[in-house]
Amino acid sequence: MSAQRLHSKFDGGNDLILEVDNQGNLPAEFNADNHKVNTSQRKRSRKRSRGKSQDQQQNPIEVDKKKLEPSEIIQTETKEISKQNGHLKLQNDNNNNNNNKITYNNISKNLRDSRGNSNKLKKPKNFKPKTVDFFSDDEDSNLKDTKGNYIDLKSKAENLLKIRKSLPVYKAKDEIVSRLLKNRVTILIGETGSGKSTQIPQFLLPSNNKCIAVTQPRRVAAINLATRVAEEAGSYLGDKVGYSVRFDNKSTHNTKLKYLTDGMLLREIIIQTNLPQYSTIIIDEAHERTVLTDLLMGFLKELLERRSDLNLIIMSATLDAEKFSKFYNNAEILFVEGKNFKVDRYYLNSSADDIVDTCLKSIIQINNGEQEGDILVFLPGQEEIDKSVGLLERIAPDLPKEAPLIVPLPLYASLSPADQAKVFLPLKARRRKVILATNIAETSVTVPGVRYVIDSGLRKVKVWRHQLGLSTLLTAPISKAAAMQRSGRAGREREGKVFRLYTEDDYLKLPNQTEPEISRSNVISPVLMLKKLGIDDILNWSWLEHPGEDSLISSLTQLYQLKALNDSGTITKLGDDMAILPLEPQLSAILIKAHEFGCLEHVIDIVSCLSVDNLILNPQSDIRDEVNEKRRNLCILGSKHGDLIMLKELFDYYLQFNQISDSKSERAQWCKELALSNRGFKNVFKVRNQIRQYMVTLTKDKHLFEKIEQSDDNDDDDDKINYSKPMDIPSILKSFLSGFISNTAIGMPDRSYRTTTTGQLISVHPSSLIFGEKKDAIMYTDYVYTTKGYARNVSVIELSWLQEMGSHILAPGKVNAVAE
DNA sequence: GAGCACTGC
Numbered sequence A: 001m002s003a004q005r006l007h008s009k010f011d012g013g014n015d016l017i018l019e020v021d022n023q024g025n026l027p028a029e030f031n032a033d034n035h036k037v038n039t040s041q042r043k044r045s046r047k048r049s050r051g052k053s054q055d056q057q058q059n060p061i062e063v064d065k066k067k068l069e070p071s072e073i074i075q076t077e078t079k080e081i082s083k084q085n086g087h088l089k090l091q092n093d094n095n096n097n098n099n100n101k102i103t104y105n106n107i108s109k110n111l112r113d114s115r116g117n118s119n120k121l122k123k124p125k126n127f128k129p130k131t132v133d134f135f136s137d138d139e140d141s142n143l144k145d146t147k148g149n150y151i152d153l154k155s156k157a158e159n160l161l162k163i164r165k166s167l168p169v170y171k172a173k174d175e176i177v178s179r180l181l182k183n184r185v186t187i188l189i190g191e192t193g194s195g196k197s198t199q200i201p202q203f204l205l206p207s208n209n210k211c212i213a214v215t216q217p218r219r220v221a222a223i224n225l226a227t228r229v230a231e232e233a234g235s236y237l238g239d240k241v242g243y244s245v246r247f248d249n250k251s252t253h254n255t256k257l258k259y260l261t262d263g264m265l266l267r268e269i270i271i272q273t274n275l276p277q278y279s280t281i282i283i284d285e286a287h288e289r290t291v292l293t294d295l296l297m298g299f300l301k302e303l304l305e306r307r308s309d310l311n312l313i314i315m316s317a318t319l320d321a322e323k324f325s326k327f328y329n330n331a332e333i334l335f336v337e338g339k340n341f342k343v344d345r346y347y348l349n350s351s352a353d354d355i356v357d358t359c360l361k362s363i364i365q366i367n368n369g370e371q372e373g374d375i376l377v378f379l380p381g382q383e384e385i386d387k388s389v390g391l392l393e394r395i396a397p398d399l400p401k402e403a404p405l406i407v408p409l410p411l412y413a414s415l416s417p418a419d420q421a422k423v424f425l426p427l428k429a430r431r432r433k434v435i436l437a438t439n440i441a442e443t444s445v446t447v448p449g450v451r452y453v454i455d456s457g458l459r460k461v462k463v464w465r466h467q468l469g470l471s472t473l474l475t476a477p478i479s480k481a482a483a484m485q486r487s488g489r490a491g492r493e494r495e496g497k498v499f500r501l502y503t504e505d506d507y508l509k510l511p512n513q514t515e516p517e518i519s520r521s522n523v524i525s526p527v528l529m530l531k532k533l534g535i536d537d538i539l540n541w542s543w544l545e546h547p548g549e550d551s552l553i554s555s556l557t558q559l560y561q562l563k564a565l566n567d568s569g570t571i572t573k574l575g576d577d578m579a580i581l582p583l584e585p586q587l588s589a590i591l592i593k594a595h596e597f598g599c600l601e602h603v604i605d606i607v608s609c610l611s612v613d614n615l616i617l618n619p620q621s622d623i624r625d626e627v628n629e630k631r632r633n634l635c636i637l638g639s640k641h642g643d644l645i646m647l648k649e650l651f652d653y654y655l656q657f658n659q660i661s662d663s664k665s666e667r668a669q670w671c672k673e674l675a676l677s678n679r680g681f682k683n684v685f686k687v688r689n690q691i692r693q694y695m696v697t698l699t700k701d702k703h704l705f706e707k708i709e710q711s712d713d714n715d716d717d718d719d720k721i722n723y724s725k726p727m728d729i730p731s732i733l734k735s736f737l738s739g740f741i742s743n744t745a746i747g748m749p750d751r752s753y754r755t756t757t758t759g760q761l762i763s764v765h766p767s768s769l770i771f772g773e774k775k776d777a778i779m780y781t782d783y784v785y786t787t788k789g790y791a792r793n794v795s796v797i798e799l800s801w802l803q804e805m806g807s808h809i810l811a812p813g814k815v816n817a818v819a820e
Numbered sequence B: 001g002a003g004c005a006c007t008g009c
Helices: A028-032 A039-049 A134-138 A150-165 A173-182 A196-207 A219-232 A262-271 A291-306 A321-327 A355-369 A382-398 A417-424 A480-488 A504-509 A524-532 A549-561 A573-580 A585-597 A600-610 A621-634 A636-641 A643-659 A664-673 A678-699 A729-740 A799-806 A814-819
Strands: A080-084 A087-091 A104-106 A185-190 A211-216 A241-245 A248-250 A257-261 A278-283 A311-316 A332-336 A343-348 A374-378 A405-411 A431-437 A450-455 A458-465 A470-477 A496-503 A744-747 A753-755 A761-764 A777-785 A789-797
Touching: A150 A219, A173 A185, A173 A196, A173 A311, A173 A332, A185 A196, A185 A321, A196 A211, A196 A219, A196 A257, A196 A278, A196 A311, A211 A219, A211 A262, A219 A241, A219 A248, A219 A257, A257 A262, A262 A291, A262 A524, A278 A291, A291 A311, A291 A321, A291 A524, A311 A321, A321 A332, A343 A480, A343 A504, A355 A374, A355 A382, A355 A405, A355 A431, A355 A450, A355 A496, A382 A405, A382 A431, A405 A417, A450 A480, A480 A496, A496 A504, A524 A549, A524 A573, A524 A585, A573 A585, A573 A678, A585 A600, A585 A678, A585 A729, A600 A643, A600 A678, A600 A729, A621 A636, A621 A643, A636 A643, A636 A729, A636 A789, A643 A664, A643 A678, A643 A729, A643 A789, A664 A678, A729 A777, A729 A789, A729 A799, A744 A799, A777 A799, A789 A799
Parallel strands: A185 A311, A185 A332, A211 A257, A211 A278, A241 A257, A278 A311, A343 A496, A374 A431, A374 A450, A405 A431, A450 A496, A470 A777, A761 A789
Antiparallel strands: A080 A087, A104 A343, A241 A248, A458 A470, A744 A753, A744 A777, A753 A761, A777 A789
C-alpha cells in the first residue's frame, strides 16, 4: 500500500484516523463521494497513480457511511478510525484501551480557580468593594463639550453607567482611587473583564489637573478603548477623551484622557523628555512585556525622580506583580477581581507526538460530544493551520450527521483582512465554527461565541542571535500565564472548557511567565534611543530586564559601524537624526546617506516598502514558479540589480494605477497575479508620506519634495510620479550599503557566497530575483537560518563599492583577500 | 531550490 497514513509528518504513526496519499492529501475519491472534488484534484490524483500496480490504484479508503452510526460516535472519546477491507470505520471504544485514543483527565474539580493554582496573590487587606454613584463625583462642567450636544452625550453616558456599575472594578472605586492618589506608583493587577482599562482612568479624571496617558501595546486597542471611554464619559472622541497612534491622532491640547500606543509615548519622550503635559501615566498590559513597554517602565522610573508631581500606575493581567513592585521601590500592589466564567481544564494522559493529528482528533471529539459553541484552536504557525484546515474541510462532510457540521476557519496575521473577517460571520444552525489561530487570537483578536479552546501549548518565537547577527524563528512551548490567557478565551461569555494537548506534568514544568521580549531581541533601536536621551552608561541603565552585556555591546558596535556613535561612544549628529526617524537605525542611516547622494526620493520609496510587513507575499507552492516568472518579466531592472530595485519598480507600477481613474479592480487583479498585498501598498504610501515629512524637518529644506501628499485615509490616493531625477541605481545601492555594510557576501568561484564579516557560507534565497546567478558580491537586508543560512532580499553590488562604503569596518585588503 | 508568530514609531 503506497498511501501513507494521516500524520502530520506522514511517517506512519500508530494512532491514525484517516489515510492519505503521498502528498498528504486525502484521496480524491473521499470527496468525490460528496461531489465536491474538482477536476484539478482528479488530475492530480490520476497523476499520482501512474506507475502503480492495479491493486495499488484501488481506492485505499472508501467512506462507508452506514458504519457511522450515532451510537458509535456520540461518546466523548475519539474513535479509532481504522481501515478494514478498504473501508473506513469508526470503532466505538468504550474499554480502557488507551493506545489509540486521546484521554483527558478532568482536573477541574481540584483546580476550579481560574486564577491558577500557584502564585496566587492575596488580596490586600481592607479591600472592601464599595459602590459609588458616578455622577455624584463627576457632576461638573467636565461633561460639557465644545459642540453643545451635552444632553445627548449625557444620556448616552447615563445609560452606559448601568453597565459600568456592574464591573468589578467599579464596586471598589473609592478604595482604589484613594490608594492610587496616596501612592506615587501603584501596581494594579486586574483580570480580564475587570474593567480596569476603561474605568480606572475615568476615576482619576477629577483629581488630575493635567492629562492622563494610558498606553497600550496595540493600536486597535488604543483606538477601541478611547472610543468606548469617550462614550462613557459623555465626550466626543478627540475632545476630552482621545487617542494617538501612528498615522492617526484624535486628541487636542484640551484632551484630559489620552489612550496611546507605547511606541507613541516613547516618541513623546524623545520630543519632551519630562512629559510635562501629563500628571498621571498608566502603563496597561504591562504583563505582555513588549520591548517598548519595558523601555517605558525604565524611562518612567528615572522620570519619577525628576517629576515629583507625576503619578504612575502599572496595570497587568497576570501575577508577576512582585517584579514590577520591586522595580519601583516596593510599590503597593492592588488586586481587582475579574469577571470571567469558569473554564474546566482537561489534559492529555500522555504527550502528543503529533500536534496536528492530536488536534484534529480533539476537534472531532468535541464536535461529537459537546454542546453547541465554537472551538478556538491555538496552533504555532501558518503551516500547521493550513494543514489542519485542509484536512478538516475534506473530513467535515463525512463526519456523523448527528453532530454539527464543522466549518474550519484559519486566522493568522498574513491572511487578507477579508479572510480574517470570516471568523466573525455568523453561521447557519447546526454548524460549528472551528477557528484555527496563531497567537493573534491570544491578545489581538477576540472571537465571540467561543466556548471550547484547544491549546497546542506551542507558539512561534523569533530569537535574535547577536553573536551571529541573525534571527531564527523557533517553535517553543508557551508559559503558564499564556496557557491561562488562552484558556480564558473559552470563558468570556459563559462557562467553557479548555483541552490542553499536553499532560498536566508538562504544564507544571512550563515557566510561569513568558520570557520578556527584550531578552531575545536586537536592542539596537532601544540603545540608540537611550543615547539620544543622553544616557551614557547603557550597561547600568534602569533596565526592567537587562538584555545582557553581550547583546548591548553588539548593539553599540552596530551603532558605531553605522556612524551613529563616535569613537568615544557619544552620539553623533547622524545618530541624532537617525533616532528621530520612525525607522530601524539601519534604514534611517540609509535615508540620510541617500540625501547626501541625491537619490533620496527613490530610496524613500524602497525604504517605505521595506518597513511594511507582508507586502510581497509568499505564493502557494503550486503557483510559485509562475509568480516568480511574472515578477522577473515585469521587473527588468530588478532582474539585473536585485530585489531592492524590484521593490522600486513594483512601487512605480502600483503608482501608475493611481493615475488612471477606475483602475481599482485592475490594480487589485495586478496585485493578485503578482502575489502582492494591495493593502500593504496603501500602508507604503502612509509610511512614505510620513518619512518625507520627517526628512523635510531634518534637512530644514521645505522644497525637498515638490509635493508632499497629505496623509488621508480615503482610497483615492492621487499620488503622481513626479520625481526630479531618474533613478541612479549605483547611488541607490551604495546608500543601502551604508546601512547594510555588514550584510554583504562575496561570490566564490564555486558559485557559493561567503559573508564579508565572518566568511560564513550563505545562500541566496530562491525567492530572490537573482537566485541562481553568479555575482561578484551581494548585499542583503535579511539573513535567516532555516534549513541553512539564507540571504533574503538580495541586491547585486560591486566589489569597489564595498571598499568605498565600508572602509571603516572592513579591513583594507580584506575584501580582496576573501574574494581570492 | 524555499516557509514567517505578534507588535510599534
